[in-house]
Amino acid sequence: MTTSSAAVPTAPDTDALLTVDGVTVAYGQQVALRDVSLTVRRGSVTALLGPNGAGKTTLLRAVAGLQRPRSGRITFDGATITTRPVHARVRAGVCLVPEGRGVFRNLTVRENLLAQLPRSPRSRDIGPALEAFPDLAGRLSQAAGTMSGGQQQMLALARCYLSNPSVILLDEVSMGLAPLVVDQIFDSIGRLAAQGISLLLVEQYVDRALDLADHAYVLNRGEIAFAGAARDLSREALLADYLGVEV
């Protein structure tokens, strides 16, 4: 019997940390994601771009376990996690910084950080977060809701960081912040990436996202319109070719 070249198995993508494979998500009759596939490689930054309503938040929520796909598969670190509950995904190393920050406004900075940790007293150490986000160290007793938007966003990042993630899903972390503060946030997430944490970055500041990213995907109306190297995607091409906006 002869073997054809088509029968040669392809090597598994050992670089892949997170894989979204043919995922469809619908809200009732409305399909928000249609057969979407995406890979986040170990130690890489992946930008997920697209217009309002494209399905970016829905994709992050599906990966985090907040939205059940209608079909398709999500794998993380070699295991299928499509139907695993949120807390199991956090424990495995998947953390979401949601749109709107997701900090407890009435709790202090210290309480917000402690709330991220397991109950066991031995593991109640918020030191690593304060080392990574030193601006929070002087604000431990301050109610999170009384801090600036940028400081709250830092706290949201610090909370994620404490769960010792392998991948952080960032949903428009720069939303509503002044340009100088956006710089600080990007510096912080650049430092997380430099530590080897993979990032899946949904961002309205396309240029900044593409500067930081290795890979990029463009979602449009629930479908992938571009997948490739971030350096191959300019802001102009994104607008003109994928979103149909004259530039």
Ligand SMILES: Nc1ncnc2c1ncn2[C@@H]1O[C@H](COP(=O)(O)OP(=O)(O)OP(=O)(O)O)[C@@H](O)[C@H]1O
């Ligand atoms: N809870 C929901 N119920 C019904 N439809 C929803 C719900 N959440 C999102 N959608 C719809 O799903 C589609 C994708 O929304 P999604 O928020 O994922 O897009 P997005 O790309 O993150 O947009 P934005 O940049 O505005 O946040 C949109 O048409 C939206 O109206």
